[in-house]
Amino acid sequence: MWDYTEKVKDHFLNPRNTGKVEQANGTGEVGSLACGDALTLTLKINSDQIIEDAKFQTFGCASAIASSSALTEMVMGMHIDEASKITNEDIADYLGGLPKEKIHCSVMGRDALERAISDYRGEKIEVVTGNVICHCFGVTDVDIERAVKEAKLTTIEEVTDYLKAGGGCGNCHEEIEAIIRAVGQGVDYEPKKPAVPAKLTNMQKIKLIEKVIEEDVRPGLQKDHGDMELIDVDANRVIVKFRGACASCSKSQITLKNHVEAKLRELVSMELTVEEAVDENRIC
Amino acid sequence: MKTVYVDNNATTKVDGDVLKEMMPCFTDIYGNPSSMHHKGAESGDVLKLARKRVASILNAQPDELIFTSCGSESNNTAIRSALRMNPGKNHIVTTMVEHPAVKTLCESLEKEGYQTTFVPVDSKGRLDLDKLYASLSDDTAIVSVMWANNETGTIFPIREIAKKVKERGILFHTDAVQAVGKIPVDVTDIPFDMLSLSGHKLHAPKGVGALYLRNKTRFSPFLIGGHQEHGKRGGTENLASIVGLGRACELALAHMNDENTRVKKLRDKLETRLTAKIPKSFINGDQEHRLPNTTSISFEFIEGEAILLMMNEDGICASSGSACTSGSLEPSHVLRAMGVPFTAAHGTIRFSLCRYNTEDEVDYIIEKLPPVIQKLRDMSPFWKEN
Known part of the structure; x- marks a missing residue:
């Protein structure tokens, strides 16, 4: 059984702010059914750019639900400039910590918040281009590079805990390692192979x-x-x-x-x- | 808190009778069965009795059994022995839905240079027998096919497979860890060369298993050491647990009828009621050829770990086919091999009953589970009524 804190258990069993905000003016969607977790965050932001209401819908494990619930509590009443500074670590800290294998749940919260605020600001959500490195979970080199830089990840295991990348068949471990090495040396990662979409007949x-x-x-x-x-x-x-x-x-x-x-x-x-x-x- | 334990394919409670027979092995019967003195002889005698009892459940000869530490060791021993005894052959045939004890071993052997065929299954979890037979060649050293699947309970037509494989003169092994104790097993009826079983799946303690090795089958030990188990497995015998396994086999035989009638009825009631009460839920596996105690039910648009932990709040212990609970991130390889869609594979729960379960317990699950599913679906971005 996972070693969840009392706060994680509480937010999982008694989730706060589930559902959709009516007349939301900021929506962030991340994840997919295939990946095993997904979160839709809806925000109502007033003219002073204060988050008046926040609700979530989550498909996922206990820590994904708890992270989403915690996130809505954290951002409620916050100015969006302040909210956009929230990191996944802040979410994990709010819950008294997450098992390291579940860090990606807090990353999902951070990503949804970032998208909801971009949506409110009318910014076009940048479609992440790049080469898919982890085919099991659809994670690109751009995603991995960003995570390695931001969270100072140094091992494949950490990348998996953070993004799930590499947590499936394991065929991409070499490439993840190459990205970690490149970031460590301060150079741009050069993809070895060009992007190959799913094989077509x-x-x-x-x-x-x-x-x-x-x-x-x-x-x-x-x-x-x-x-x-x-x-x-x-x-x-x-x-x-x-x-x-x-x-x-x-x-x-x-x-x-x-x-x-x-x-x-x-x-x-x-x-x-x-x-x-x-x-x-x-x-x- | 009330506990309703329906995770018996994961492990079982040690039967009180089993424990009672084991206890003297910790206090009085402490000699080493290999010793020459009377304390050794005492231990030798109980070891002999245990071997006879385990042989009975398989209708085997006592000297065809090798005691091991677990089902995984039995599987490793069988497959590696087959490869070592057939140095010219480079091919292994197994299935896509094996337990990790066989699947991971075969994947690891692939990296060592062996060729492996993983035979696929259909949406009901039934093996593609044509592919299996077509894959057999003069280069095939061993075919290893599980008897019953641990996740769905699907039973493979093991007699037919064994016969076809033996016609080709190829070694045949079955991982019968989930079958032994639940359905009748008779090695005189089915031509296995090797069969693995595990104690803790049939109310014996954890840490003991056995490998059935048909007489005259060429063999190379996995654990090399002393002359124990006729030189086939080194290491001082785990006497107390072996004695426990012996008694557990005897009890399993005595309860076989109950398992296939009363327990089966309870399982049927559980799955029928749950799938009737809960929309967008369905049963996985071959319902016509299935272990009497097992059901795998998918609940769409929600995730398994969340279901399990919420059921746990009601004291219900089951397991999920999803991976979040098990450390891996991908849903169960068994459900994926069956083509269960992602919408459902992540939200699959396995209930595995045993002779201790009662109708009250089943009714309790039928009452407690639907609100849990509803609560999680209300939270899910993919769930829409109808």
């Missing part, structure tokens, strides 16, 4: 390429009276033909690499290269 890949060209590439070209057509997909070579204004445009090669290829790599697979069909016969 050939058919799925071709369909996805078609979709991206249709929805993300052609509308842009058509605005400039150009156009493009997908000719063929040969393994990872995507062969296209420029049409309209693009066909005679001197910058079409730059468009090809900087725009079309970049888009396909981002949305389909990093292994793709895009080429222009040189021979009209290929079209047949």
Whole structure:
């Protein structure tokens, strides 16, 4: 059994402020069903930027529920500038500490609060890009780098306790270690492998390429009276033909690499290269 | 606080009769069974009786049993012995839903260079037998398939598997830790080469197990030391616990009928009522081929640890198929192998009954659990009525 403090048990068995704030003007959602924990935090912030009401909905273990409950108690009546300084350690301290394997529950609280305040401020929540390192829990190198820097993590175990990354199959341990090393040496982490989304079948890949060209590439070209057509997909070579204004445009090669290829790599697979069909016969 | 213990697949309470027979081993019968004097002989005699009793529950010969420290040791001994006795063979066949005692061992052997086939299961937890048989080759050193799954209680068609594997002349081992004591086991009926069992799953103490090794099976010991257990397992015998295991096997045989009638009825009532009362809940596993005492129920959109700790407030002791409780972060490999969706895999509870459970206790769970589930669902961002 976990060694939970009396305060954790109390907040778990008698959670404060469950539900959703009516007319909330700041909402933060983190986690997912797949990860095993998720939190939706809703805030009502008044014109003086004071948090008047805070409520939570949590799917997760006892410490996830207790961390969420504690968070709502902590922020109630607080100015948002002050609230945005709350760290996961503050949440854990409020509860009299959490077992180290459960630190990620307090991190989830901190993240939800950060998002709810960003939402209130109308800031676009930054979609975390980066390469997925831990596929079991969908954690990217950007997430890990940030956590290692902020919380001064030095071991894989600490990263797992903090972010869950590495807590599944364990295949990413080497990469987590490389990030820890890079941060320790004060250098930027260089991903060893390019991001590889879930493996696609050939058919799925071709369909996805078609979709991206249709929805993300052609509308842009058509605005400039150009156009493009997908000719063929040969393994990872995507062969296209420029049409309209693009066909005679001197910058079409730059468009090809900087725009079309970049888009396909981002949305389909990093292994793709895009080429222009040189021979009209290929079209047949 | 009232305690309702329904976590008997994790471990069981030592039966009072078992303890009574063990006690003299701590006070009077303290000799080393290997010693030449009369105190040694005394211990030798009770050891012999225990071996006979354990053999009875398997319908085996007493000299086909090796006492070990636990089920995990029995499994390690069996699989490693098979590999050592077949140095030219590099392939192990097992399943995706084994207990960690076999699963982790096989994964570790993979890192040592062995090839392993983990046979998948369907959504009911039934083994893909075609894949199992197709994976067998001249390079296969051992097939190790659990008899009954610890999480769902699903019973595999072990007789058929054993026969097919033996037709190919391949060693066959079964982890029968959850089966022995709950369902009839007869080694003269099913051609196992090796079978693992554990004491604390059948009301004997923790720290004792046994490996059945069919006569004339080539064998290499795991624990090397003295000549104990006919040279098959070094180390002075854990006499008191072995005596306890002997008595526990005798009692399990006597209660086998009760386990498969009264206990089964209690289990059926528990799962039927709970799934009827609680929306978005379902039973996992092969309900037609299942241990009589086990049920695994998924409650969607909530997490297992929270359910367990809230049930614990009512004195109910069960276990979860989710991982938060066990130190790992991923939900149970058994439920994932069955394709139980994440919405439910995290919120799965296993109830495992035993002969001590009463109808009152089952009624108590049926009364106490629904409000716990509702309370947690009211808090869950994924729960919506209907």
